[in-house]
Amino acid sequence: MKQNIYIKAMEIGFSKIGGISYLDLKRQIEIEMGSSMGRNTEAAFVKWIAEAFEPVVGFPRGLPNFILGVANYVMHGKSDSASRTHYDRF
Incomplete structure (x- = not known):
């Protein structure tokens, strides 16, 4: 049976008390x-995480822009430093 990344993510997340x-x-x-x-797959996964979970560390009011930066990096391989920084902080 093929494993589901969303179920696997929840299993892993559940085991990490501190996030x-x-x-x-x-x-x-x-x-x-x-x-x-x-x-x-990763772009859909990023979107799912952003919609389903709140970050442990608070993000400023620009959360939608932050998620957009992550998605741009994943989907388009944007190499600008802002998109990469968003991806690394996510």
Whole structure:
């Protein structure tokens, strides 16, 4: 049976009492599932996380712009420093 990344993310998140960064969560999912996420899968995953969960560390009023920066980096490989910074902080 094929594993579901969303269920796997919830299992991993549940086991991390103090929270987990997006990049650590993504790495752990990819390790446990034995494959890398493609761009479209990761973009959908980022959107799901942004809609379903509140960050442990508060973000300023610009959260929609922050998520947009993450999505731009994932989908388009934008190499500008702002998009990369958003991705690294997510």
